[in-house]
Amino acid sequence: MEITVDIHGMTEYDAIKHLEDVIKRAESGVEAIRVIHGYNKGDTLREMVRDPNKIRSRRIVGRRYTMNQGETIIEIE
Numbered sequence: 327m328e329i330t331v332d333i334h335g336m337t338e339y340d341a342i343k344h345l346e347d348v349i350k351r352a353e354s355g356v357e358a359i360r361v362i363h364g365y366n367k368g369d370t371l372r373e374m375v376r377d378p379n380k381i382r383s384r385r386i387v388g389r390r391y392t393m394n395q396g397e398t399i400i401e402i403e
Contacts, residue, residue, distance in 0.1 A: 327353075327355045327356050327357060327358075328356070328357065328358040328359070328360055328399075329348070329352065329356055329358075329359055329360070330359075330360040330361075330362065331344070331345065331348050331359055331360070331361050331362065332362040333345070333361060333362065333363050333371055333375075334362065334364050334371075336371070338370055338371065338374050341363075341371055341374060341375075342374065342380060342381055345359075345361065345375070345381050345400075346381060346382060346383055349381070349383045349385050349386065349400070349402055350383065350385075352385070352402060356402065357401065357402065357403075358390075358399050358400065358401050358402065359399070359400045359402060360397055360398075360399050361375050361397060361398050361399070361400060362396060362397050363375050363396060363397065363398065365395045365396045366396075372395070372396075372398070375389075375398045375400070376389060376391070376398055381400075383402070385402040385403055386400055386401070386402055387401050387402060387403050388400075388401040389401065
């Protein structure tokens, strides 16, 4: 199962805390989180989501990039 999280308009700090909370609370059946971060107004959120050192969670096993530059899929266990 996959869930979607939109972090448009958030600061980097708020987005990190929100994503860490979503990952922590995700049910065991959730295998991926599609993060909608956008790309038109700067790359800060996109780079943050794709940086393996920014979001801290042992549940993250990988990241996938799609053809849509405004989203990243975080794979969790």
